[in-house]
Amino acid sequence: MNLKENFASIDQVQAALRRQNYVADRSLTTSIYLALKLGKPLFLEGEAGVGKTEIAKVLSAMLDRSLIRLQCYEGLDVNTAVYEWNYTRQMLEIRLLEAAGNVSEENALKKIFGPEFLLKRPLLQAIERPNGIEPVLLIDELDRADEEFEAFLLEILSDFQVTIPELGTIKAQQPPVVIITSNRTREIHDALKRRCLYHWIDYPSFEKEYHIVLAKVPEAPQQLAREVVAFVQELREADLYKLPGVAETLDWISALVALDREDLSDEVINDTLGVLLKYQDDIQQVQGAGVREILGKMASKQ
Amino acid sequence: MTENQPPLTSDEHGHLLRNMVLFGRLLRALGVPVTPTQILDLVDALRYITVRSREDFKNTARTILISQFEHLPLYDQAFDLFWQAREATELLELELGALIRQRTQRETKIEIPPGPKSDKNDDSLPESEEPLADTIYTYSAREVLRHKDFDQLTPDELDEIKHLMRKMEWRLEQRRTRRKIQAPHGTYLDMRRTFRQNLRYGGEPLQLTWRKRKLKRRPLVVIADMSGSMERYSRVLLKFIYSISNGLENVEAFVFSTRLTRITRHLREKDIDVALDQVTASVHDWAGGTRIGDALKTFNYEWGRRVLGQGAIVLIISDGWDRGDIDLLRHEMNRLQLSSQRLIWLNPLLGSENYEPLTRGIQAALPYIDDFLPVHNLVSLEQLGLLLQKLGEHKPTRRQHITG
Numbered sequence: 001m002n003l004k005e006n007f008a009s010i011d012q013v014q015a016a017l018r019r020q021n022y023v024a025d026r027s028l029t030t031s032i033y034l035a036l037k038l039g040k041p042l043f044l045e046g047e048a049g050v051g052k053t054e055i056a057k058v059l060s061a062m063l064d065r066s067l068i069r070l071q072c073y074e075g076l077d078v079n080t081a082v083y084e085w086n087y088t089r090q091m092l093e094i095r096l097l098e099a100a101g102n103v104s105e106e107n108a109l110k111k112i113f114g115p116e117f118l119l120k121r122p123l124l125q126a127i128e129r130p131n132g133i134e135p136v137l138l139i140d141e142l143d144r145a146d147e148e149f150e151a152f153l154l155e156i157l158s159d160f161q162v163t164i165p166e167l168g169t170i171k172a173q174q175p176p177v178v179i180i181t182s183n184r185t186r187e188i189h190d191a192l193k194r195r196c197l198y199h200w201i202d203y204p205s206f207e208k209e210y211h212i213v214l215a216k217v218p219e220a221p222q223q224l225a226r227e228v229v230a231f232v233q234e235l236r237e238a239d240l241y242k243l244p245g246v247a248e249t250l251d252w253i254s255a256l257v258a259l260d261r262e263d264l265s266d267e268v269i270n271d272t273l274g275v276l277l278k279y280q281d282d283i284q285q286v287q288g289a290g291v292r293e294i295l296g297k298m299a300s301k302q
Numbered sequence: 303m304t305e306n307q308p309p310l311t312s313d314e315h316g317h318l319l320r321n322m323v324l325f326g327r328l329l330r331a332l333g334v335p336v337t338p339t340q341i342l343d344l345v346d347a348l349r350y351i352t353v354r355s356r357e358d359f360k361n362t363a364r365t366i367l368i369s370q371f372e373h374l375p376l377y378d379q380a381f382d383l384f385w386q387a388r389e390a391t392e393l394l395e396l397e398l399g400a401l402i403r404q405r406t407q408r409e410t411k412i413e414i415p416p417g418p419k420s421d422k423n424d425d426s427l428p429e430s431e432e433p434l435a436d437t438i439y440t441y442s443a444r445e446v447l448r449h450k451d452f453d454q455l456t457p458d459e460l461d462e463i464k465h466l467m468r469k470m471e472w473r474l475e476q477r478r479t480r481r482k483i484q485a486p487h488g489t490y491l492d493m494r495r496t497f498r499q500n501l502r503y504g505g506e507p508l509q510l511t512w513r514k515r516k517l518k519r520r521p522l523v524v525i526a527d528m529s530g531s532m533e534r535y536s537r538v539l540l541k542f543i544y545s546i547s548n549g550l551e552n553v554e555a556f557v558f559s560t561r562l563t564r565i566t567r568h569l570r571e572k573d574i575d576v577a578l579d580q581v582t583a584s585v586h587d588w589a590g591g592t593r594i595g596d597a598l599k600t601f602n603y604e605w606g607r608r609v610l611g612q613g614a615i616v617l618i619i620s621d622g623w624d625r626g627d628i629d630l631l632r633h634e635m636n637r638l639q640l641s642s643q644r645l646i647w648l649n650p651l652l653g654s655e656n657y658e659p660l661t662r663g664i665q666a667a668l669p670y671i672d673d674f675l676p677v678h679n680l681v682s683l684e685q686l687g688l689l690l691q692k693l694g695e696h697k698p699t700r701r702q703h704i705t706g
Contacts, residue, residue: 010351010358030351030361037350038343045371068410072614075480087493094505109501147479184371185607193369194337200371241603281637
């Protein structure tokens with residue numbers, strides 16, 4: 001598929017995202033558009049639950065390409081990120097070859113280090129192009145990986161090739177679309193970020209969040225959606241250890257829809273606060289008086 | 303090229319290029335590291351967007367030139383300033399020149415280290431050529447100095463302390479990470495290598511190769527009280543923080559009196575005096591009142607998640623004179639202890655023999671402290687150094703607290 005023809009302007013990308021029910025503002029759309037045009041990885045930072053990972057999923061659907069995901073953690077190494085040999089099968093094969101007899105050592109080696117004994121991990125899969133199309137590669141929560149992996153990733157992102165001593169070098173014909181996310185629990189090295197386009201995703205405005213809710217939970221009554229978003233927006237002004245993200249807003253409204261609610265009330269908010277806030281301290285602070293205060297503020301704004 | 307955009311004339315194009323290079327220089331002068339490659343990328347990207355749309359251009363330049371959250375507000379200001387003042391480019395160049403000169407001047411400031419007993423003011427000889435008597439004298443003087451309380455130091459002694467501190471070596475207990483490396487007597491089998499090595503025995507695993515978990519130094523976080531009651535210690539403590547920041551790889555430093563300021567970046571300066579000048583300039587409430595609870599709350603909310611990963615050791619330096627909310631202090635100490643590998647409180651008052659931790663602040667904080675240590679002379683710092691070297695792999699046993 002030729003990206004240049006299908007997404008020739010920022011407006012077209014925005015419309016396409018919209019068709020996937022993803023509401024993006026213009027600056028994020030610009031970053032995505034440029035990532036596609038320039039063939040550069042897109043580095044997304046922002047608080048948890050603002051829709052960073054979602055972008056990769058949406059792009060994969062929008063471009064009709066498969067999504068390959070690599071979840072990062074400390075100690076992530078080449079064996080789990082790129083490739084591994086299937087030792088059990090290799091050993092079995094050796095026994096079989098022995099039993100069959102008269103196979104030269106060279107041929108045996110060639111056979112047991114053949115592609116059918118190779119376990120392909122996400123990065124190799126992304127470079128190899130499953131079914132002939134460059135996939136969307138999501139490298140999720142890079143801040144959880146350690147510096148060693150970052151250094152390795154820097155190498156991969158600069159030339160999209162992997163060398164396997166027994167098989168040779170595999171190089172991507174076209175670089176895949178790469179999305180890297182970070183929750184900023186630590187700073188990622190500058191050298192890596194500079195190779196990417198950088199975008200900071202903030203908590204959405206009322207308007208934007210309202211549209212997201214309508215797009216994602218279409219069965220929600222409009223009145224409820226408006227109140228829920230207004231409540232969450234007020235809550236983000238409060239002094240909390242962990243502010244609720246868009247993901248929490250969506251969970252909450254789904255919960256309220258499941259409870260057949262048409263609007264918000266003291267009682268139902270207090271009962272379902274655990275969907276929105278994930279720290280006991282925060283829940284204690286908001287419960288009761290805090291909820292009434294926010295509802296009061298919302299009423300005065302209307 | 304996108305729809306209905308009149309192409310730029312070559313004149314306009316050249317003008318734009320020049321301006322972009324200038325804009326890059328402006329950002330660099332403001333401390334945003336912009337590389338020439340990034341400028342070239344930007345030029346490349348302009349082929350795909352409507353240059354005449356200011357918003358698109360601004361977004362494009364942002365996503366390419368900026369790679370740190372902290373630089374975003376600066377970028378927005380710089381962009382507006384620059385592209386408004388585009389006509390007055392020459393003026394801007396002038397200002398830029400001044401800015402850049404200022405920076406280089408600061409960096410070339412040379413520090414002349416005073417010799418031991420610099421009050422004589424003569425050219426001191428290199429140490430090896432000193433007469434024996436002097437060496438002995440210096441030695442015993444140093445012994446005295448090591449035990450002398452920080453708040454009784456003369457300016458000369460303070461200088462001397464600075465040098466002694468610089469020579470101190472800091473080592474932090476290491477932690478086992480989840481990354482594995484090759485090791486002759488490791489605990490994990492390295493399948494990939496084992497298999498390859500044993501191919502010559504027909505795949506029979508005769509020689510095993512092993513891996514073990516890699517060790518890494520723990521991060522250290524220093525949170526120091528610079529309020530009024532700590533004033534007499536603040537100079538020497540800052541030198542200590544500078545010394546420990548430069549002696550270890552992974553140190554984050556904060557100071558507070560009424561509010562919290564991060565000073566990590568300033569401490570990376572090579573010259574200690576420049577570093578301390580910068581710290582002084584960045585803190586707005588020197589020697590103000592103490593609100594430990596508020597400062598710790600700011601730390602927990604804004605920095606905890608970012609700097610307390612990977613089993614960090616936390617050092618709080620304070621005398622515990624607190625005028626803030628005691629319940630808040632208790633609450634935030636609890637949270638801080640839960641998220642740190644080890645919470646060490648250094649108290650300069652603990653050095654005096656008849657000190658008892660009776661102030662409200664210390665009383666509230668004590669149940670959450672893993673180690674309560676003095677920090678009033680060099681010997682106490684050396685003891686701290688020893689403690690940091692043998693902290694052990696596990697969190698210390700802690701009393702449980704009822705929260706809320």
